[in-house]
Amino acid sequence: MTSRRSSVRGLLRAGAFFSLLLAGSTASLASDTVRVGVGAVYPTYSVFFAGNKLGIYKKHDLDVEITTFRGGPATQEALAAGSIDLSAIAPAAVNLAVKKGVREKIVAMFTPPAPDGWYIMVPTDSPVKTMADLNGKSVGVTQKGSLTDFWTHRVASLSAITVSTVPLGGGVVPGVKSKQVDAAIVWPIFSYKSMVDGSLGPVFSLGEKLPPSVSEGMAAHEDMIEYRPAVLKRWLAATSETISHMQADKAWTEDFLKEYFKEDNPQVLELVYKEFIMHIRANGLMKKEEMEDALQAAQFLGDNEPLSPDKIFSTAFTPIPTK
Numbered sequence: 001m002t003s004r005r006s007s008v009r010g011l012l013r014a015g016a017f018f019s020l021l022l023a024g025s026t027a028s029l030a031s032d033t034v035r036v037g038v039g040a041v042y043p044t045y046s047v048f049f050a051g052n053k054l055g056i057y058k059k060h061d062l063d064v065e066i067t068t069f070r071g072g073p074a075t076q077e078a079l080a081a082g083s084i085d086l087s088a089i090a091p092a093a094v095n096l097a098v099k100k101g102v103r104e105k106i107v108a109m110f111t112p113p114a115p116d117g118w119y120i121m122v123p124t125d126s127p128v129k130t131m132a133d134l135n136g137k138s139v140g141v142t143q144k145g146s147l148t149d150f151w152t153h154r155v156a157s158l159s160a161i162t163v164s165t166v167p168l169g170g171g172v173v174p175g176v177k178s179k180q181v182d183a184a185i186v187w188p189i190f191s192y193k194s195m196v197d198g199s200l201g202p203v204f205s206l207g208e209k210l211p212p213s214v215s216e217g218m219a220a221h222e223d224m225i226e227y228r229p230a231v232l233k234r235w236l237a238a239t240s241e242t243i244s245h246m247q248a249d250k251a252w253t254e255d256f257l258k259e260y261f262k263e264d265n266p267q268v269l270e271l272v273y274k275e276f277i278m279h280i281r282a283n284g285l286m287k288k289e290e291m292e293d294a295l296q297a298a299q300f301l302g303d304n305e306p307l308s309p310d311k312i313f314s315t316a317f318t319p320i321p322t323k
Contacts, residue, residue, distance in 0.1 A: 031063040032231045037075040037087040038068050043188055043276040044088055044111045044216065046260045051242040053256065060238040062231070072147075079104055085224045086235070088216040090147050092297035094312045099303075105225060106217030106291075106313035108236055108284030108320065110243065113212035116279050117188030117271075119202035120155060121176065128182060131159035131204050140175045140184035143167045147215065148185045150297040155185075155204055176200065189261055192271040207275075214286050214294040217313060225314070233317060236284060240320040243282040253277060283319035 034057075038045040048066050051057045057064040067084060069075045075087040076094075080102040089097075094106055120139065122128045128137070134156075141148040149165050156163045168175040168184070176184035177199055185206075186194060194200035224232050246253040254269045257277075263269060291309040298306035 031058070031061045032228070032234070033063045033065060034086065034231065034235045035084040036064060036066045037078050037084040038066060039070070039072040039075045039088070040068070041189075041261065043117070043257075043272055044280070046257060047110060047239060047242055047246065047280070049260060050246055050253075050256055051238055054242060054245060056242050056245070057235070057238045060234045062235055062238060064235070079219060079221055082221055082223065084221075086218055086220050089219040090216055090297065091214050091291055091294040091312060092147070092150075092301055092303075092306070094217070094219050095295060095298045095303065095306045096301070098307060098312055103222035104219045105222060106214070106286070107220045107225065107232065107317045108218045108239075109214050109216070109286040109290075110218060110239060110280055110284060111216050112207070112276060112279035113214070113281065113286075113290055114207045114279070115151070115210055115213070115215055116207035117191055117276050118151070118206040119186055119191045120152070120183055120204040120206075121186045121191065121194060121200040121202050122183045123177060123179060124198055124201045126179075126182070126201075128203060131155070131161060134159075134163055134183055134203070135161035137163060137182035138166050139163045140168045140172045140181040141165045142169060142172060145301050147297060148172075148187075150300045151206060151210075152185045153300065154210070154296075155206065158209065159204070173200075188276050189263065189268065189272055192268045192275070193263070193265070196265055196267045196271070211293055212287070212290050214290050214313075217286060217291075217294075218284070229317075236317055236320050240282050240284060240322055243277075243280050244322060246277055247280075247282065282322050284317070285319040286313065286315075 036048050052064055076089055076097060078084045079087045080097060128134055139152050141152055144167050152165050166181050172184045173186060173190050175181055250273060254273055257269050257272055288309050291313055295306045
């Protein structure tokens with residue numbers, strides 16, 4: 001009887017041991033969740049959705065949840081509240097947030113260093129043909145104090161003219177097409193669509209005329225930087241791999257962009273691919289002088305003493321090793 005009880009106890013102990021092993025194995029296979037916020041439908045943000053579609057995030061043991069908010073300010077609020085881990089945010093906005101005590105830093109850049117695909121545009125039948133013709137006229141922007149507002153005034157200054165900016169929210173393109181304003185600052189993909197369909201023409205290319213800068217950087221909540229740096233590195237590596245795949249496989253990327261943008265015109269899709277996707281640095285690199293240039297927007301917004309670049313961005317995670 002004693003021997004039989006010993007055998008039963010031994011089997012129970014063995015069962016408990018294997019249950020623990022199984023539980024540990026299951027835990028090790030669980031993916032880490034990364035919550036990414038985006039503010040619109042935009043070429044940069046398409047990369048995150050592509051990473052999920054390609055299975056690259058999953059390959060890196062990541063469960064990437066993407067939430068689309070109504071604009072950049074809403075994504076900044078979500079990041080400040082800790083309801084997302086990462087978001088693409090303009091450095092001037094990060095500067096303001098950090099000054100208010102928000103714990104975040106820009107850790108990489110997955111948008112072209114030049115504002116490729118951004119144009120000051122006018123209706124094709126407009127008498128305005130050059131920036132000089134816009135002197136004293138109106139230009140549509142998303143909102144006062146926005147990046148579009150800053151860039152418009154910067155372009156006007158470079159062109160030695162003055163303009164008045166008119167906030168049109170998301171109706172910038174309809175506003176200029178209906179001649180509510182004389183011109184508008186238009187971003188990709190809408191700039192490409194307008195050129196292809198012939199409704200608008202460019203009078204200034206920001207991508208060709210402005211110096212390299214950080215229009216948006218990937219800002220991470222400092223909880224992720226401090227407590228989950230390995231997960232952050234995996235996410236950055238997976239995003240880098242996604243960009244490399246998109247740049248190397250034109251056919252796949254254009255087919256994906258067709259679905260992402262709900263866009264059927266192959267000319268538009270090719271412009272997004274050639275003029276934007278191909279100009280992203282897959283290694284996420286951002287330079288100090290580019291960040292300094294971006295912080296000029298903070299001064300435009302009334303902050304005459306913006307933080308130094310090292311207070312709002314970190315190069316600890318870049319350049320990301322690429323294969």
